[in-house]
Amino acid sequence: MMRTLLTRTLYEKRWFLAGWSVVFAVMTTLVLLFYPSFSEGPAIDELTKTMPQQLRGLIGDPDQYKTIEGFIASQIYDIRMPLLIMIMGLVLSVGLTVREEETGELRTLSAVKLSRTRLLVEKWLAGSLIVIALNLVAAAGTYVGVLALGEPLPHELIWRLMTLSSIFGIVAFSIPFSVGIGSGNRAATMFIGLVVTVGSFLLTTFAKAVDWLKDWEVLSLVHYYDTQSLKSGDFSQADISVLLVVLLAVLTFAIIRFRSRDIA
Amino acid sequence: MRKGKSTITLANVTKRFGDFEAVSDVTLAVEPGQVVGFVGPNGAGKTTTISMMMGFLKPSKGTVTVLGTNIEPQTSHSVHGSIGYVAGDMVLPGALSGRQFLAFSAARNGRIDERFNSLVDKLQPVLHKPLKQLSRGNKQKIALIAALQHAPTVLILDEPTSGLDPLMQDVFLDTVKDESKRGTTVFMSSHILSEVSSVCDRIVFMRAGKFILDKPVRELTSQLGKHIVIKGHDVGKLAKFLPDSAKLLYKNANEIRLSIPSANIKTFMRWIVTKEFDDILIEDRDLDDVFHELYGGKTK
Ligand SMILES: Nc1ncnc2c1ncn2[C@@H]1O[C@H](COP(=O)(O)OP(=O)(O)O)[C@@H](O)[C@H]1O
Ligand SMILES: [Mg+2]
Numbered sequence: 001m002m003r004t005l006l007t008r009t010l011y012e013k014r015w016f017l018a019g020w021s022v023v024f025a026v027m028t029t030l031v032l033l034f035y036p037s038f039s040e041g042p043a044i045d046e047l048t049k050t051m052p053q054q055l056r057g058l059i060g061d062p063d064q065y066k067t068i069e070g071f072i073a074s075q076i077y078d079i080r081m082p083l084l085i086m087i088m089g090l091v092l093s094v095g096l097t098v099r100e101e102e103t104g105e106l107r108t109l110s111a112v113k114l115s116r117t118r119l120l121v122e123k124w125l126a127g128s129l130i131v132i133a134l135n136l137v138a139a140a141g142t143y144v145g146v147l148a149l150g151e152p153l154p155h156e157l158i159w160r161l162m163t164l165s166s167i168f169g170i171v172a173f174s175i176p177f178s179v180g181i182g183s184g185n186r187a188a189t190m191f192i193g194l195v196v197t198v199g200s201f202l203l204t205t206f207a208k209a210v211d212w213l214k215d216w217e218v219l220s221l222v223h224y225y226d227t228q229s230l231k232s233g234d235f236s237q238a239d240i241s242v243l244l245v246v247l248l249a250v251l252t253f254a255i256i257r258f259r260s261r262d263i264a
Numbered sequence: 265m266r267k268g269k270s271t272i273t274l275a276n277v278t279k280r281f282g283d284f285e286a287v288s289d290v291t292l293a294v295e296p297g298q299v300v301g302f303v304g305p306n307g308a309g310k311t312t313t314i315s316m317m318m319g320f321l322k323p324s325k326g327t328v329t330v331l332g333t334n335i336e337p338q339t340s341h342s343v344h345g346s347i348g349y350v351a352g353d354m355v356l357p358g359a360l361s362g363r364q365f366l367a368f369s370a371a372r373n374g375r376i377d378e379r380f381n382s383l384v385d386k387l388q389p390v391l392h393k394p395l396k397q398l399s400r401g402n403k404q405k406i407a408l409i410a411a412l413q414h415a416p417t418v419l420i421l422d423e424p425t426s427g428l429d430p431l432m433q434d435v436f437l438d439t440v441k442d443e444s445k446r447g448t449t450v451f452m453s454s455h456i457l458s459e460v461s462s463v464c465d466r467i468v469f470m471r472a473g474k475f476i477l478d479k480p481v482r483e484l485t486s487q488l489g490k491h492i493v494i495k496g497h498d499v500g501k502l503a504k505f506l507p508d509s510a511k512l513l514y515k516n517a518n519e520i521r522l523s524i525p526s527a528n529i530k531t532f533m534r535w536i537v538t539k540e541f542d543d544i545l546i547e548d549r550d551l552d553d554v555f556h557e558l559y560g561g562k563t564k
Contacts, residue, residue, distance in 0.1 A: 002360075002367035012359045104355035107320055112372040113345040116338055259338045262321045 005109070005119060009096070009126035016095070017130055020088050024134050025141040027084060031076050032145025038065040038075075064228070068151045072142060073227040077161045081138060082168060082222050083201060085131065089173030090193035092130060096123050097180030098189050106263055116259045120181055124251070127177055131169040135162050160230045164240075168225040171243045172196070175221075178254035184264055196221055221246075270329075271296050271418055271449040272317060277326035279312050286312040288473040289326070294451055296417075299444045301460025301481070302453040304470035310453040311351075313470070314422045317451070318349060330418065345373045348411030348419045348448075350404070352426035358396030362389055362406040366413065374414040383409045387435065401432040408439060419443055421452040425459065437463050461485075488549045489525040492532070496541035507535055523549075 001011045010017075064070035100106045109119065139162040146153055176193035183189070200220040207217035217223055224239040272294040279287040287309045294300050304310050315321040316328050319340020328335040333343045356365055370380075384391075389405040390398055398406070404424070411419065419440065425433040440463055444450050454460045460467065461481055469477040491513070494502070500517040509528035514521040524532050529546075536544070 002364050003371045005368075008360070008364075008368055011364075012357065104353065105357055107315075107318075107351075108354055108356060110320060110341075111318060111344060111347075111349045112369055113341050114372055115341045260322060261337065263337075 005114060005122040006125050006129075009123055010129065013092075013095075013126065013130060016092065017133060020130075020134055021137045023088075024084065024138040025144075027080060028076055028138050028141030029145040029148070031080065032071075032142065032149060034075075035065075035068065035071050035145075035149060035151075038071060039067075068146060068149070069154045069157050069231055072146075072154065072157065073161060073231050076138075076142060077165060077227045079201075079205075081161075081165050082172070082225055083197075085134070085165065085169040086172045086193075086197040086200075086221075088134065089127075089131065089169060090176050090190075090197060092127055093173055093175075093177035093180050093193065094186065094189055096127055097177060098184060098186040101184045101264055102186065110263055117255055120255055120258050123181070124174065124177060127173050128170045131173050132166050135166040135169060138162070138165070157231060160235070161227060164225060164227070164230060164235060167240065167243055168221075171247045172221060174247055174250050178250035182254040182257035182261075184261065269296075270294060271298070271331060272451060273327075273329045274313070274316075275327045275329075277313070277316060277323045277328060279309075279316060279321060280324045285473055287316070290470075290473075290475050291326075292468065292475065292478070294449060296449055297444075297447050298466055299440075299450040299464045300452070301457075301464035301467045302451060302470065303457050303460055303467060304453075304455065306455055308455075308470040309473045310455075310470055311422055314351075314420060314451075314453060317420055318344075318347070345414065346417045348414070348416035348443075349421075350407045350411045350419075350424045351422040352404075352424050352428075353422075354404075354407050356395045356403055356406060359394060361394055362391040362398070365395060365406060366391075366410055369410040370413060373416075376413065376415050379415055380409070380413045383412055383439075386439070400427045401429060404428060404432065404436065408436065412439070412443065417448060419448055419450045419452070421450065423453050423455065425454075433459075485548075486526055489523060490529060491547040491549055492522045492524055493519065493545040493547065494522075494536070494541050495519050495543040495545075499539075499541050502539060502541075507532060 001007050064074045100109070110116070139158050142158055143153065175196055176189050179185075179192045180189040200222045203213060203217050203220035204222045207213040207220075224242045226236060226239060229236060270293040272292070274290055274292040277287060277290050278285065290313065302310055302313070312321065316323050317330055317335060319335050319337050322337050330340075330343050331346055333339060335343070360368070366375075366380075369375075387405045387409065389409060390402050391406075395403060395406065404427075408424075421440070424440075425436050428436060437459070440450060440452065444463070450464070452460060452464065457467070461484075464481055466480050467477070467484060468475055492510075495518060498517060499520055500515050503512055503515045503520055506512060506522065507528070509524060510532060511523045512520065513523055
């Protein structure tokens with residue numbers, strides 16, 4: 001376990017992983033428990049009909065709740081999953097970067113035979129594996145929920161959603177991680193992390209109702225995380241490409257900066 | 265400077281933080297096997313200098329080499345396997361046990377099992393508890409083992425005994441002495457001169473970002489001379505007849521205290537035996553006092 005920084009970091013983050021696993025498992029299973037009232041009850045139809053057009057954008061098309069596929073894609077994976085993943089990713093990235101630098105642990109780590117690039121890459125890999133692990137937990141929670149409801153299991157869809165959400169999660173984690181390790185500045189890391197998270201959600205949810213925001217919605221990170229199209233079609237190559245380009249850009253920035261900067 | 269041969273070199277090294285110059289144009293060569301005490305008051309720039317030797321900080325100007333490698337943040341790791349580093353304010357990963365942390369260091373830097381075992385025998389560290397639960401002294405034992413288990417050729421120590429109780433300080437300094445006997449080059453900072461003078465054979469004194477003195481300890485101590493205290497009824501009146509070489513530091517009716525250069529001790533003794541007194545005390549001088557005398561400012 002202590003042979004590499006990657007495995008050591010995973011070991012050090014085991015309680016973090018356990019805690020967030022509970023959050024993701026509970027969220028997915030709990031949300032599914034509401035499926036019967038959505039699919040059967042007329043209440044939701046009534047509610048959306050009486051809602052002003054602007055607010056309807058926030059909850060989406062009511063017809064999509066009527067099938068288990070639609071419910072999983074919209075109620076679990078559309079808003080809640082990326083929001084939780086982004087918050088988790090911000091906390092994780094601060095813990096792996098600026099917090100360790102503030103305590104002085106990063107200097108201790110830099111005193112061993114481990115290049116700056118490798119240090120960064122192993123930490124990033126550890127963080128990314130945690131993102132993937134939590135997505136597996138969320139998928140498992142979804143399975144449990146569906147089984148409890150006695151509904152047919154949409155294997156293909158869950159697998160796709162999990163994959164997209166993992167890629168999205170790694171990118172969302174990598175942005176504040178790169179700022180944190182590249183700059184060592186907590187304020188900058190928190191600021192960028194929060195701007196990306198809050199900004200993306202405000203943009204994407206309000207753009208459905210506010211016309212002038214529609215042009216700007218492409219700036220939202222969740223714009224490239226489209227669960228609705230996964231129900232029928234395949235992954236959008238354009239979306240995945242944008243996410244990968246963002247990932248590459250922030251990691252390149254981080255490596256270049258971290259290789260030559262002072263460690264406080 | 266003999267390039268390529270010295271273990272550590274600093275060539276016209278400057279480090280600025282914004283407008284503030286923490287280290288100003290310092291130059292130094294540490295030869296293999298030397299044990300250098302790096303002394304100066306708090307804020308002198310010692311940690312900043314050492315951080316550039318470790319590659320934590322990038323010099324604003326000048327070059328640093330350790331074991332022939334040019335030290336920059338991107339290159340320093342290549343020599344870290346030959347360096348043992350301990351800082352007094354070092355933070356160890358709190359979630360790991362001593363054994364785990366040492367295993368990690370060993371995986372990166374290497375470990376010589378015999379050495380590890382003898383260090384464990386000598387220091388009796390607490391290996392199984394999470395490091396965050398250990399006292400300062402026990403943490404420092406782990407840090408010292410991590411720094412020594414791979415038999416480094418250079419030890420870089422930044423006020424390594426600060427915050428340790430006197431007993432642990434002695435154990436620590438003893439271990440450093442053992443290392444130097446094996447031929448390990450040691451560069452050790454301290455703000456207490458007497459501490460390093462007991463271990464080191466060369467002293468570099470830093471103040472306000474500059475190296476203001478660099479001398480073998482032997483030379484320093486021989487320059488110091490002795491303090492002589494004479495006690496007895498009415499010895500105070502001897503003060504008027506002192507030889508020129510003696511400097512009066514203190515007197516009352518029954519006691520006088522003098523400072524005498526080492527070279528003049530014999531003559532002084534011949535003179536004093538002809539006088540009446542009850543007791544005489546000859547004291548070695550504390551290097552700290554001398555620095556107060558020589559440089560005015562405080563060393564503590
Ligand atoms: N990262 C930094 N930013 C700004 N000033 C610093 C920084 N690190 C050290 N200094 C300043 O540089 C001076 C030297 O500090 P330091 O090398 O830690 O001294 P020493 O180790 O001799 O006590 C101090 O005045 C300190 O405040
Ligand atoms: Mg210091």
